[in-house]
Amino acid sequence: MAPILKISGLSKVYDSGFTALKSVDLEIDKGEIFALLGPNGAGKTTLISIICGLVSPSGGTVVADGHDVIRDYRAARAMIGLVPQELTTDSFETVWATVSFSRGLFGKPKNPAHIEKVLKALSLYDKRDSKVMTLSGGMKRRVLIAKALAHEPEILFLDEPTAGVDVELRRDMWNVVRELRDGGVTIILTTHYIEEAEEMADRVGIINKGELMLVEDKAELMRKLGRKQLRLTLHEPLGALPEALADHGLELGKDGTEIVYTYDSQGERTGITTLLSDLSQNGIRFKDLDTSQSTLEEIFVNLVRNQQ
Template sequence: MPGEISIRHLEKVYDDGFRALSDINLEIQRGEIFALLGPNGAGKTTLISIVCGLVNASGGEVMVAGHDIIRDYRGARESIGLVPQELSTDAFESVWGAVSFSRGLFGKSPDPAHIEKVLRELSLWDKRNNRLMSLSGGMKRRVMIAKALSHEPRVLFLDEPTAGVDVELRRDMWAMVRGLRESGVTIILTTHYIEEAEEMADRIGVIRNGEIILVEDKAQLMAKLGSKELRLHLQHPLDAIPDALNGEPVSLEADGYDLIYTFDAQREQAGVARLLRLLGEKGIEFRDLQTRESSLEEIFVGLVNRPSAGVDAATTASPSGVNER
C-alpha cells in the first residue's frame, strides 16, 4: 500500500561525482511520526530537500500525498510544510505578518482563526505584533514552525527543529507534534537529540553514507537490537571471573565487587536464572542488583559504526516489503 510519502530508487550525484544518496526506497504512512537518524553528512538534509522540491534528484521517483514531486510539483509542495535547520526570516516583518504571508504563498485564502491557533500553540500569541528582529533565537525557531504550519500541510518535515533551543520549546514541540499526528499529519523528524526520537517516533530510519541501512518500528528495534545489563554488587570481591561462568557474557569491574551480565530479550529468563544458579553453586553472594536497558542512542551508535556487510537484510525490510539497503 503506497504511503503518504513513497520514495523509489532515489539517487543524488553531484556534478563533482559525489554520491549523496544511493537507491533510497522508503514508505512513510499517513499520520505516523518517522524519525530519520544519521551522522553528519549521511544524507538526511539532501533527502528532505529533494522531497520538498529544493534539490533535483539524479534518478528515482518521489510521491507526496499522491502527487509526483516533478510532474505535479504544485500539488506536492502544497502538501508539505518544512522547518529547515537554518533560521531565515524577514527581520522587519511582524510575527503575524510573516506567518500570514507564508499561508498566502501557497494560494490559501486568509484564515485568521487558523493563524491564531498556530501562534497560541507555539506560545507566540503575545509576540504576534513584534518584529522578527526583536525575537530571541528560540522565538524565531517557533516562528519558522508556525510558517510551516500556516497552510495546513498534510506532511511536516522537521529538520533539526530544536537545535540550540531551550527545554521549554522542545517540550512545546513534542506536545504540538503529538497533536498534529492525532489530526492525521505525517511528520518526518531529523534530530541529533536521540531522546527526541525515542520519545516521539513511531518508526526509526537510519541513513549512513547516503544509504538507508535500517527501517524499523521503534519498539521492535529496541527489543531486537537493544540489550539489558544486570549488575550484581557482590558481598566479597572476586579476583577473576569464576571458571563456571566461562562462555557467559559477563565482565568484572576492576575492584572485583561488580559482576556485569549483558543479555538480550531472547535470553533474558533462562540466562539470568542460569547465572544466579551458577553463582549460588559457587557460594558467591551479592548485596544488591540493578538492571539497565540500552537506549536508542546506544543502538544508533552501534548501527552507524557497524561494518556495512554486517547489516541484517531482514532487519532493513520496509513495511512495503522493499529492501532498504
C-alpha cells in the same frame, strides 16, 4: 492504507560526481512521527530537499499522498510543510504578517482563525504584533514552524527543529509536535539529539553515506539491537570469577564487588535463570541487582561505526 509518502529508488549524483543518495526506498504512514538519523553528510538534508522540491533527483520517484513531486509538483508541494535548519525569517515583519504571507504563497485564501490557532498552539499569539527580529532564537524557531503550518500541510518536515534551543523549550516543542501528530499531521524529523528521536519517534530510519541502512519500529529496533546488562552487587568481594561461570561471559567490576552480565533480548529468560542458579551453586550471594538497556544513541553509533 496507502502510505502518505512513498519514495522509490531515489538517487542524487551532483555534477562534481559526489553521490549524495543511493537508491533510497522508504514508505511513511499517515499520522506517524518518523525520525531520520545520520551523521553530517549522510544525505538527510538532500533527501528532504528533493521531497520538498528544492533539489532535483538524479533518479527515482517521490509520491506525496498520491501526487508525484516532479510531475504534479504544485499539488505535492501544497501537501508539505518544511521547517529548515537555518533561522530564515522576514526580520522586519510582524509574526502575524510573516505567517499570513506564507499561507498566501500557496494560494490559500485568508484564514485569520487558522493563523490564530497555529500561533496559540506554538505560544506565539502574545507576540503576534512583535517584529520577528525582536524575538529570541527559540521563538524565531517557533515562527518557522508556524510558517510551515500556515497552509495546513498534511506532511511536516522538521530539519533539526531544536538546534540551539534550550532544554526546557526543546521539551515544549516536543509536546507541540505530538499535538500536531495527534491532529493527523505526519511528522518527519531529522535530529542530532538522539534522545529526541528516542522520546518522540514511532519509527526510526538510519542513513549513512547516502544509503538507508535500516528502517524499524523504534521499540523493535531497541529490542533487537539493544544490549542489556544485569549488575549484581555481591555480599563479599571476589578475587576472580570461578571457572564454572566462564560460559556466561561475565565481567568482574568495582574491586570485585560487582558482577556484570551482558545479554540480548532473545536470551533474556533462560540466560538470567541459568546464571542465578550457577551463582547459587558456586556459593556467590548478591545483595542488590540493577538492569539497564542500551540507548538509541548507542545503537546508532555502533551501526554507523560498523559501516565505516
